[in-house]
Amino acid sequence: MPKTKISRRKREILNAAAVLFRYKGYAATSMRDLAEKVGLEVSSLYSHIKSKEEILTTLCFHCGDLYSEGLEKIIEMDADALQKIDAIMDLHINIAIDHPSSITVFNDEWKHLSENELQQFLQVRRNYEKGIKQILQEGIDCNLLKDYPLDILMNTMLSSMRWIHYIKTDNNPIDTKITRDIVKKMLLNGVARK
Amino acid sequence: MPKTKISRRKREILNAAAVLFRYKGYAATSMRDLAEKVGLEVSSLYSHIKSKEEILTTLCFHCGDLYSEGLEKIIEMDADALQKIDAIMDLHINIAIDHPSSITVFNDEWKHLSENELQQFLQVRRNYEKGIKQILQEGIDCNLLKDYPLDILMNTMLSSMRWIHYIKTDNNPIDTKITRDIVKKMLLNGVARK
DNA sequence: CACAAAAATACGAACATTTGTTCGTATTTC
DNA sequence: GAAATACGAACAAATGTTCGTATTTTTGTG
Numbered sequence: 001m002p003k004t005k006i007s008r009r010k011r012e013i014l015n016a017a018a019v020l021f022r023y024k025g026y027a028a029t030s031m032r033d034l035a036e037k038v039g040l041e042v043s044s045l046y047s048h049i050k051s052k053e054e055i056l057t058t059l060c061f062h063c064g065d066l067y068s069e070g071l072e073k074i075i076e077m078d079a080d081a082l083q084k085i086d087a088i089m090d091l092h093i094n095i096a097i098d099h100p101s102s103i104t105v106f107n108d109e110w111k112h113l114s115e116n117e118l119q120q121f122l123q124v125r126r127n128y129e130k131g132i133k134q135i136l137q138e139g140i141d142c143n144l145l146k147d148y149p150l151d152i153l154m155n156t157m158l159s160s161m162r163w164i165h166y167i168k169t170d171n172n173p174i175d176t177k178i179t180r181d182i183v184k185k186m187l188l189n190g191v192a193r194k
Numbered sequence: 195m196p197k198t199k200i201s202r203r204k205r206e207i208l209n210a211a212a213v214l215f216r217y218k219g220y221a222a223t224s225m226r227d228l229a230e231k232v233g234l235e236v237s238s239l240y241s242h243i244k245s246k247e248e249i250l251t252t253l254c255f256h257c258g259d260l261y262s263e264g265l266e267k268i269i270e271m272d273a274d275a276l277q278k279i280d281a282i283m284d285l286h287i288n289i290a291i292d293h294p295s296s297i298t299v300f301n302d303e304w305k306h307l308s309e310n311e312l313q314q315f316l317q318v319r320r321n322y323e324k325g326i327k328q329i330l331q332e333g334i335d336c337n338l339l340k341d342y343p344l345d346i347l348m349n350t351m352l353s354s355m356r357w358i359h360y361i362k363t364d365n366n367p368i369d370t371k372i373t374r375d376i377v378k379k380m381l382l383n384g385v386a387r388k
Numbered sequence: 389c390a391c392a393a394a395a396a397t398a399c400g401a402a403c404a405t406t407t408g409t410t411c412g413t414a415t416t417t418c
Numbered sequence: 419g420a421a422a423t424a425c426g427a428a429c430a431a432a433t434g435t436t437c438g439t440a441t442t443t444t445t446g447t448g
Contacts (some may be wrong), residue, residue, distance in 0.1 A: 002272035011398085027221035028306065031434060043436080044398045052434065082386065108302060114220065143384050152376050153385060155361065160354035167349065184344050191339050191347060192276065203423085225408060237410080238424045244410065 011047045013038055017055045018101035026056055026109040047054060056109060063106035064124045066081065066095050067071050071131050081139030086184065088132065093180050096165040103165045128160055204242045207232055209248045212295035219251055220303040250303060251311050257300035258318045260289050265325050275333030280378065283355065285366065287374045290359040297359040321346060351381055 006014070016037040020029040031052055035042045049055055070091040072086050096103055111122055132154050139145035160182070161183060169175050200208070210231040214223045225246055229236045243249055265284040268278050288296055304315055326348050333339035339347070356376060360370050 007396095023305070025219060025221055025305065027219055030432075032432090040397095041399055042434085046435070047397050073342070111217070111219065126219050127354070142386055146379075146387055148376050148380065149372070151361075152373060153380070155357040156354050156377055156380050158356040160350050162356065163349040163353040166411075167345075178343070179346060183350055185340075186342065186347070186350050186384070187380075188384045188386040190380070190382045191342070191351070192382040193337055193340055226406090234423095235425055236408085237426075238408070241423050279430095369403075 007048065010039075012059060013048055014055060015101075018059055018105055021056070021109055022104040023058070023061040026105070026112045033068075053112075053114055053117075056105070056112060059105045059115060060110050060117075061124075063095070063099065063152040064121065064128075065104050066099070067091070067128055068124060071094070071128060075131060075135070079144055080144065081135055082102055082188075083143045084135045084159075085139060085188075087156075089184050089187065090180065092158065092161045093164060093183065095177075096161065097174060097176055097179075098166055100165040107162065107165075126139070132158070150177060160187060167181055201242065205231075207239065208249060208252060209295075212253055212299055213255070215250070215303055216295040216298040220299070220306045221230060240307045247306075247308055248313075250299070250306060252381055253296055254304050254307060254311075254315055255298050255342075257289070257293065258315065258322075259323055260293070261285070262318060264289070264383075265322060269329070273327055274336045274338065275336055276382075278329045279333060279351075279382075282329065283351075283378050284374065285379065286352065286355045286375065288359060290371075291353065291362055291370055293361040293366060294359040301356065301359075310337060326352070 012033065017029070020033055020037060020187075024033070031045060032042050035045055036044070056154055071088070074087045074091065077084055077087065088101075110118070113121055133150045136145060136150055136153050140147050164183075166175065166177065207228065211223070211228055214227055214231060218227070225239060226236050229239055232239070267284070268281045268285065271278055271281065273281075304312070307315055327344045330339060330344055330347050330351075334341050358368065358373065358377075
């Protein structure tokens with residue numbers, strides 16, 4: 001894969017774009033908005049990036065990599081399914097807390113990718129979900145997890161963590177440790193007292 | 195409240211807009227897209243609606259009403275907290291299945307509301323969350339729910355159902371009954387085998 | 389180190405499109 | 419005949435991007 005090094009300025013542009021896309025959405029963010037945020041004139045942006053869409057592509061696939069690479073490591077772990085599921089939750093919560101803006105873009109703005117990138121993106125996602133489901137199936141087979149349909153299991157599980165990156169802002173930090181522990185417990189054992 | 199009756203054509207426009215906003219996003223949907231979908235010319239739309247933004251406002255607040263009115267009925271129920279929480283989950287799952295497009299707009303596009311409506315919208319949401327938290331607190335006090343922080347409890351619970359309206363499309367119907375039952379069980383008792 | 393050549397970066401002006409909306413007028417509905 | 423609806427033409431504003439040209443930074447060489 002051609003992973004060319006990213007200059008300091010480009011990094012700066014990507015970060016600013018992530019924040020703007022997060023709060024205004026991709027389509028409603030203009031290149032002039034972005035330029036202002038970075039302290040450049042519009043045309044200067046194009047010394048660093050090819051197009052607005054390239055920014056979106058970069059952000060989306062970068063996050064995709066975070067998830068995919070994280071999952072790969074988990075799959076290779078020498079552990080039972082429950083421990084792997086624990087690691088998956090760690091992965092998602094960590095990414096949400098460490099990259100709240102990029103993750104929001106990843107979750108909400110991928111639909112604006114152009115045809116080619118969109119298909120590639122969906123492929124990556126399908127692949128990721130396949131990996132997750134395999135682990136869940138493993139858990140069911142070993143009697144560690146309840147035998148619910150994989151789709152519902154996976155969607156509910158992943159979705160239940162998809163609020164952390166919305167909540168996390170600069171003036172609303174999150175107690176990572178507590179949040180992580182409780183969300184995990186909720187998912188594994190539920191909220192009802194026995 | 196000035197709830198003027200909505201003509202057939204306007205209804206049609208609102209429905210088409212909900213679908214377009216769902217898949218393309220509010221900002222990326224043009225009035226010409228919308229006109230085409232409804233089978234009119236652009237300018238004709240303005241015989242029925244005041245502006246693009248009015249459409250978004252209508253959609254968002256209509257959904258807000260669905261939730262708020264649903265919750266009000268639940269609050270008035272003569273039931274314990276666990277039953278109320280069950281009803282809340284029913285409410286969310288039903289709305290997601292019955293109005294997948296509007297709900298997606300409600301969830302993802304409210305940020306494009308203009309200042310006044312935005313504030314009003316956030317107020318409605320805060321109020322709704324307050325109601326939810328009260329029920330959760332009631333559950334904790336009665337030893338029906340585990341004593342977790344209300345924020346985490348509420349966010350995780352509501353968030354865990356926020357995938358159903360994404361999945362639900364015309365060619366991907368959802369087994370309402372099964373989905374509803376299992377999601378509920380997952381939330382209350384978790385996924386881990388005891 | 390000096391210094392010219394080259395490459396990277398910044399900018400203003402301009403572009404073709406697309407945007408939401410308005411207006412005057414025709415047509416339909418009541 | 420009045421009110422509601424539909425339409426074509428036109429609008430100003432905003433959009434992403436390009437181009438030519440300065441300016442700055444980096445590089446290669448004596």
